[in-house]
Amino acid sequence: xxxxxxxxxxxxxxxxxxxxxxxxxxxxxxxxxxxxxxxxxxxxxxxxxxxxxxxxxxxxxxxxxxxxxxxxxxxxxxxx
Numbered sequence: 001x002x003x004x005x006x007x008x009x010x011x012x013x014x015x016x017x018x019x020x021x022x023x024x025x026x027x028x029x030x031x032x033x034x035x036x037x038x039x040x041x042x043x044x045x046x047x048x049x050x051x052x053x054x055x056x057x058x059x060x061x062x063x064x065x066x067x068x069x070x071x072x073x074x075x076x077x078x079x080x
Contacts, residue, residue, distance in 0.1 A: 001025065002061035003033040010038050013060050018047025039070060 001010060011023055022041040025034050042048040048069075056067040 001038050002063040005034050017051035019043040
């Protein structure tokens with residue numbers, strides 16, 4: 001994501017694929033600019049899949065996007 005992108009720019013580009021549940025742009029503390037990536041969570045996997053397929057290699061603010069999946073690791077179960 002372009003360093004000067006605003007949350008609204010990313011939201012508008014990705015909202016056409018479904019209901020966005022959560023959108024997070026990480027900012028560089030020193031510069032205040034976007035670090036270059038965003039996390040977008042959709043209501044359903046189908047909407048997210050459509051966004052990955054539809055937005056990968058597209059441009060946003062004159063910068064080519066690479067769109068892929070990001071998952072959290074499952075919590076380890078405690079043994080007793």
